[in-house]
Amino acid sequence: MAQDRLTHAHPVVLIGGSSGSIEVLLELLPALQPPLRSTVIIVVHRGNTADSTLTDLLAHRTQIPLREVDEKDPIEAGVIYLAPADYHLLIEADHIFSLDDSEKVNYTRPAIDVTFESAAAVYGPRLTGVLLSGANGDGTNGLLAIRKAGGRALVQKPETARIDTMPQQAIKQHAFDQLVDVDEIIAYINTLGVKTTST
Amino acid sequence: MITNDELDLLLADLLDHYGYDFTHYSRASLTRRVNRLWHISKFLSFAALRHRLRSDADYAGQFVEGITVNVTEMFRDPLFYQVLRRDVLPTLAAKPFIRIWHAGCSTGEEVYSMAILLSEVNLAHKSLLYATDLNSEVLSKARKGIFPMAPLKQYAENYRLSGGTQDFSTYYTAHYGYAKFRSELGEKVVFSTHNLVSDGSFNEFDLILCRNVLIYFDKLLQEQVLSLFDQSLAPLSYLALGSKETLKFSSLQPRYRQLNNEKIWRKIG
Numbered sequence: 015m016a017q018d019r020l021t022h023a024h025p026v027v028l029i030g031g032s033s034g035s036i037e038v039l040l041e042l043l044p045a046l047q048p049p050l051r052s053t054v055i056i057v058v059h060r061g062n063t064a065d066s067t068l069t070d071l072l073a074h075r076t077q078i079p080l081r082e083v084d085e086k087d088p089i090e091a092g093v094i095y096l097a098p099a100d101y102h103l104l105i106e107a108d109h110i111f112s113l114d115d116s117e118k119v120n121y122t123r124p125a126i127d128v129t130f131e132s133a134a135a136v137y138g139p140r141l142t143g144v145l146l147s148g149a150n151g152d153g154t155n156g157l158l159a160i161r162k163a164g165g166r167a168l169v170q171k172p173e174t175a176r177i178d179t180m181p182q183q184a185i186k187q188h189a190f191d192q193l194v195d196v197d198e199i200i201a202y203i204n205t206l207g208v209k210t211t212s213t
Numbered sequence: 214m215i216t217n218d219e220l221d222l223l224l225a226d227l228l229d230h231y232g233y234d235f236t237h238y239s240r241a242s243l244t245r246r247v248n249r250l251w252h253i254s255k256f257l258s259f260a261a262l263r264h265r266l267r268s269d270a271d272y273a274g275q276f277v278e279g280i281t282v283n284v285t286e287m288f289r290d291p292l293f294y295q296v297l298r299r300d301v302l303p304t305l306a307a308k309p310f311i312r313i314w315h316a317g318c319s320t321g322e323e324v325y326s327m328a329i330l331l332s333e334v335n336l337a338h339k340s341l342l343y344a345t346d347l348n349s350e351v352l353s354k355a356r357k358g359i360f361p362m363a364p365l366k367q368y369a370e371n372y373r374l375s376g377g378t379q380d381f382s383t384y385y386t387a388h389y390g391y392a393k394f395r396s397e398l399g400e401k402v403v404f405s406t407h408n409l410v411s412d413g414s415f416n417e418f419d420l421i422l423c424r425n426v427l428i429y430f431d432k433l434l435q436e437q438v439l440s441l442f443d444q445s446l447a448p449l450s451y452l453a454l455g456s457k458e459t460l461k462f463s464s465l466q467p468r469y470r471q472l473n474n475e476k477i478w479r480k481i482g
Contacts, residue, residue: 085428085457086435098457101428104241107217112239113428113457116246116282132241 024091025052025140025207028133030126030156032059032148034176036068038196039146043075043094045200050078051207054094055103057129059122059148062100069096083111097124104132120152130156139164142206144199145190146170148180157189168194168202215247219259223247226266231273233347234410235280237434246280253279278350282429283319286364287326289424290456291374294330296475298376301451302334305419311340314418314445316409317426318344321355322368327422328398329384333377337401343416345407356404358394365392409438414445421446424476425455432462439463446480453477 031038035058046054060068066082072094073080080094081087089095089109097103101113102124119125130143130153143160145153147170157167169190172178184190194202215223220243227233235243256262265272288294305311311331315324324344331337346352369381385392407415409426421442427435442452443465452460452469454476460466468482 084459086432086462101457104239104245106239106241112241114239114242114245114282115284115425115428115455116242117284128245132245135241135244 023140025142026089026133026137027052027054027142027144027203027206028057028130028156028160029054029144029146030057030130030148030153031146032122032126032150032152032177032180034147034149036071037147037176038170038199039072040075041196042200042203043072043078043080045204046076046078046094047204048077048092050092050094050203052203053089053091054078054203055089055097055129055133056094057097057103057124057126059124059126059152060099062123072096083113085111085113087111097129099124102128104128105136107136109136120150122150122152126153127156131159134159134163134165137163137165141165142168142202144168144170144194145180145184147175147177149177150179151183153180154184154187154189157184158187161189161191167191168199170199171195215244215251215259217244219263220244220247223263223266226263227273227277230267231270231277232411233277233408237410237431237437238429239431242282242429243280246282250276250279274348274350278348281348282425283348283351285319285322285425286371287322287360287368288371288375288377289323291371291376293453293456293475293477294326294371294375296472296477297327297453298330298334300472301420301477302330302336304449306334306336308419309339311336311420312416312418313340313342314416314421315342315344316407316421316423316442318346318352318355318404320351320360321358321404322360323422323424324355324402325358325360325394325398326372328402329372329377330375331401332398333379340401342402343418344402344404347406347408347410349406352404352406356399358396358399359391360394362387362390362392409441410434414441416445417447418445419447419450420453421451422453423455424453425458427458428455436463439465443468443480448480450480451477452480 069082082096104112143157167190169181169184171193172181174195331340372381385394469478470481
């Protein structure tokens with residue numbers, strides 16, 4: 015496993031989703047090829063109890079190390095991280111995670127917007143935000159922040175999403191660079207970093 | 214949106230003018246909360262925000278309340294309260310007197326949860342609760358024991374899952390959208406300002422609860438506060454943290470034993 019400290023060259027992929035996004039992740043994760051040359055951070059809306067069922071479910075689908083974030087974990091390349099239940103997930107300038115139990119945003123905690131916006135400020139152009147299926151408006155502001163900071167915004171094609179409200183909201187606000195299906199997300203992540211981090 | 218340098222200026226102002234030290238708070242969260250306040254107060258420029266903060270002490274108080282997170286609930290993480298009820302409080306029962314410190318208690322929901330728990334295990338008569346926060350505004354809310362009705366249904370469910378044996382509604386009376394908790398629950402509570410960053414130890418405790426406060430601090434400040442707790446804990450007493458907080462990286466760890474997988478540690482050395 016090519017786990018190492020995150021450097022300024024490593025790309026970062028943030029994936030946000032709500033209802034209907036777990037199915038996408040269960041299809042996406044087994045298709046990601048180790049070693050991962052980027053860092054993948056997943057924020058999905060989930061129940062507010064601190065159980066590890068979802069983490070275990072997702073971790074079993076991939077050869078790549080997948081961990082639920084603990085307070086002040088350093089962010090490493092080659093790892094997939096999952097936002098914990100009932101906390102917002104934020105990213106510090108020195109590449110560590112921090113957690114926050116402030117008010118719900120878009121009626122949810124963790125909120126996709128919170129993580130996307132905080133990551134946009136830190137990673138700028140080397141950040142990609144991916145917004146999946148979901149039933150509310152979370153994620154759109156985050157994708158706008160990512161684009162404004164020079165990063166890339168991918169949105170699941172609404173016709174492939176079980177609940178298309180979240181993708182439609184992003185499309186309505188022009189918060190995307192490209193509409194993608196699951197295969198395209200897989201191909202994107204698998205080739206990401208191959209060209210840019212050849213050192 | 215505030216820049217890093219601007220945030221540094223604001224934090225220096227809060228320290229110089231009012232004595233609040235936020236310099237070792239987690240930066241990402243602080244930035245987000247300042248941006249939120251800036252947006253709500255509709256300041257046209259950073260200079261306008263800074264001027265108001267330096268010249269208006271009342272506004273500075275509101276600002277501090279706004280940048281510190283005061284989200285709390287009753288019986289949050291019911292399993293945690295189940296362990297307190299079943300494993301922790303019974304071991305304290307033999308003591309002639311029980312002292313408990315809620316550090317960073319915010320508006321007091323956890324303090325009232327504890328008061329209910331103590332009364333149900335028949336320890337309330339010999340317990341004293343110290344509830345502290347750096348912010349006097351939230352403490353005056355806590356002191357009243359009056360909470361909004363809207364989340365009460367969730368609290369009642371949390372209480373039930375925590376092993377509560379009574380009808381939760383017997384603990385409060387409802388008036389105009391608010392629930393006033395029985396006054397005897399607050400009788401054994403001392404509410405007082407205490408700043409974990411700058412104030413020292415003030416007593417010896419059998420149980421300290423500090424849940425979801427350390428997540429807002431950087432590692433250096435976390436270690437400093439944990440050492441303050443260590444100085445304030447009697448032998449064989451307990452320290453309870455939030456569900457994502459840990460002693461794992463702390464120098465305290467060798468002298469504390471964790472209760473199963475709960476975020477409760479017992480001082481053994």
